[in-house]
Amino acid sequence: xxxxxRSEEAWAWYTAVxxxxxxxxxxxxxxxxxxxxxxxxxxxxxxxxxxxxxLPSPSTDPSKKSPTWHSGNVPWQRVINARGGISxxxxxxxxxxxxxxxxxxxxxxxxxxxxxxxxxxxxGWFPDVLPSEAGLVESSDEEEEDT
DNA sequence: GATGTGACCGCCC
DNA sequence: CGGGCGGCCACAT
Numbered sequence: 001x002x003x004x005x006r007s008e009e010a011w012a013w014y015t016a017v018x019x020x021x022x023x024x025x026x027x028x029x030x031x032x033x034x035x036x037x038x039x040x041x042x043x044x045x046x047x048x049x050x051x052x053x054x055l056p057s058p059s060t061d062p063s064k065k066s067p068t069w070h071s072g073n074v075p076w077q078r079v080i081n082a083r084g085g086i087s088x089x090x091x092x093x094x095x096x097x098x099x100x101x102x103x104x105x106x107x108x109x110x111x112x113x114x115x116x117x118x119x120x121x122x123x124g125w126f127p128d129v130l131p132s133e134a135g136l137v138e139s140s141d142e143e144e145e146d147t
Numbered sequence: 148g149a150t151g152t153g154a155c156c157g158c159c160c
Numbered sequence: 161c162g163g164g165c166g167g168c169c170a171c172a173t
């Protein structure tokens with residue numbers, strides 16, 4: 001049955017991804033894999049990238065209803081690969097994303113090859129679950145680990 | 148309608 | 161320690 005309503009499944013998948021990205025605090029960055037895990041698909045980080053690629057524009061055609069998610073509301077720029085590097089989807093695209101991150105106060109290192117990398121140790125945001133879901137989950141006991 | 152690919156990640160050898 | 165491969169979902173042709 002669900003197979004029939006493929007569009008609905010897609011909407012749920014996209015929404016989950018976009019919501020997870022929106023949960024990323026200002027000045028922080030995360031990886032595709034983590035977003036995928038937050039949405040329940042830790043083995044499907046690629047689709048996360050696909051979602052961002054299909055991310056609608058902020059001010060698209062007024063004739064069409066404004067999409068709930070767009071590049072103006074979804075900080076897709078804070079989403080990078082697990083290596084802390086920005087996907088070279090486009091030389092200018094990567095640099096543009098790096099610049100956007102720097103504008104948010106994120107320290108982005110640039111390699112000799114022009115590879116942009118972010119220090120997850122400082123700006124890496126990797127919560128076990130989304131704050132929204134965390135509130136739903138009862139925190140009976142907390143796991144604290146100290147070195 | 149089917150096939151291929153894609154902004155990735157983790158694991159195996 | 162490094163390289164290679166599979167796997168997943170949705171979109172495009």
